[in-house]
Amino acid sequence: xxxxxxxxxxxxxxxxxxxxxxxxxxxxxxxxxxxxxxxxxxxxxxxxxxxxxxxxxxxxxxxxxxxxxxxxxxxxxxxxxxxxxxxx
Numbered sequence: 001x002x003x004x005x006x007x008x009x010x011x012x013x014x015x016x017x018x019x020x021x022x023x024x025x026x027x028x029x030x031x032x033x034x035x036x037x038x039x040x041x042x043x044x045x046x047x048x049x050x051x052x053x054x055x056x057x058x059x060x061x062x063x064x065x066x067x068x069x070x071x072x073x074x075x076x077x078x079x080x081x082x083x084x085x086x087x088x
Contacts, residue, residue, distance in 0.1 A: 001044040006037040 001009075004017050011032050015025040022030040054060070064070060065078050 001041045001047065003034065003038050003041045006040040006044075007032050007034070010037055010040060 007017060007022055008014055011022065011030060013024045014022045014030050014032065016023050020034060022032045024030050055063075065075065068075070070078065
């Protein structure tokens with residue numbers, strides 16, 4: 001989460017931001033606490049870092065499928081698709 005994203009999350013009236021100044025839909029300046037926004041952004045930094053490090057959701061699901069971790073009905077549905085469209 002960026003600081004600007006945090007500003008939007010903390011201030012529902014903010015429509016856009018230019019530099020360090022936030023504006024409402026009418027173009028009027030909205031007073032925002034940039035330090036609070038930065039603190040929120042910093043507290044969510046792990047989310048962006050994890051997204052970059054995790055395997056794709058497809059790779060995660062494929063690993064679960066191959067580990068027989070799905071219920072039988074879900075595994076059957078996946079197998080049916082794999083059989084219908086085999087790898088080249």
